Amino acid sequence: MQHQTDAPIDTEIIRQVLSGDVNAFETLIARYQSHVFAIVRRHVPRDMADDMAQDAFIRAYQGLSGFTGKSGFKSWLSGIAIRTCYDFWRKAYRMKEVPVSQLTDAHREWLENAISDDAAAIFDKNGRQSEALEILDWAMGQLSAEDRMIVNLIYFEGLSHKEAGALLEWSIPNVKIRSWRARKKLHKIFMEAQEKNRGA
Numbered sequence: 001m002q003h004q005t006d007a008p009i010d011t012e013i014i015r016q017v018l019s020g021d022v023n024a025f026e027t028l029i030a031r032y033q034s035h036v037f038a039i040v041r042r043h044v045p046r047d048m049a050d051d052m053a054q055d056a057f058i059r060a061y062q063g064l065s066g067f068t069g070k071s072g073f074k075s076w077l078s079g080i081a082i083r084t085c086y087d088f089w090r091k092a093y094r095m096k097e098v099p100v101s102q103l104t105d106a107h108r109e110w111l112e113n114a115i116s117d118d119a120a121a122i123f124d125k126n127g128r129q130s131e132a133l134e135i136l137d138w139a140m141g142q143l144s145a146e147d148r149m150i151v152n153l154i155y156f157e158g159l160s161h162k163e164a165g166a167l168l169e170w171s172i173p174n175v176k177i178r179s180w181r182a183r184k185k186l187h188k189i190f191m192e193a194q195e196k197n198r199g200a
Contacts (some may be wrong), residue, residue, distance in 0.1 A: 010073040017064060025061055032074060033057075036081045043085035043152060052088055056081040075166070082149070082167040089145035139189045147182035154179045 008016075008027070016024040033053065040052040059080050067076055140148055153164040154175075165175040 011069055014064060014067060014073065017061075025064075028060075028073070029057055032077055035074065036077065039078060039081040040085055042157070043082070043149070044088050048088065052084055053081070056084040059084060071166070079167045079169065082153075083169070086145055086149045086168065089148055092145075139186060139193075142189050143182065143185060146178060147185055150175065150179045150182045151186060155183065 010028065010031075013024050013027050017028075036056050037049060037053045040056065041049045044052050056077070060077055063080070067073065140151065143151065149168065150164065153159045153167065154161070159167075161172050161175045161179065164170075164179075165172050168175070170178070
């Protein structure tokens with residue numbers, strides 16, 4: 001983080017980069033790499049975090065001429081990092097139906113007791129975090145890239161519809177509709193898994 005009063009501000013560094021001083025961009029990387037890494041680690045597998053952070057900075061560099069300064073460079077870069085993660089899931093997305101029979105007895109017991117209308121309640125119920133995390137990861141794997149990102153941002157990170165929309169470049173009504181539908185889909189996945197579990 002920047003504490004020196006004589007350190008160049010973001011807009012000055014951006015001006016230098018756009019004027020041909022490509023190396024000046026390294027200052028922005030050093031300044032915000034921890035911030036970007038923290039974002040991508042919340043949204044992609046840990047072993048992909050470095051690659052996604054690098055991709056986010058490459059996108060930022062390539063799109064620097066489109067930065068208007070309206071919301072500040074850090075906010076602009078945060079949006080790029082989120083959309084980089086979103087694109088990762090779009091490319092990696094495959095509808096993999098994992099049979100409930102592949103869940104362990106502990107998973108099935110947790111699932112039997114944890115069905116709830118609220119995704120966050122599903123995550124926290126009974127304090128059995130290990131089973132909860134594994135089942136939640138399994139269920140999130142059934143969602144599309146769009147649904148996965150919106151569930152993460154709205155229900156698990158607690159962002160407002162406006163904040164999530166700004167990061168994803170979606171309208172607020174679109175975010176509201178998608179978040180409602182994604183929550184219903186996630187609940188349906190849990191309910192169907194519970195039914196299969198009971199019938200097993």
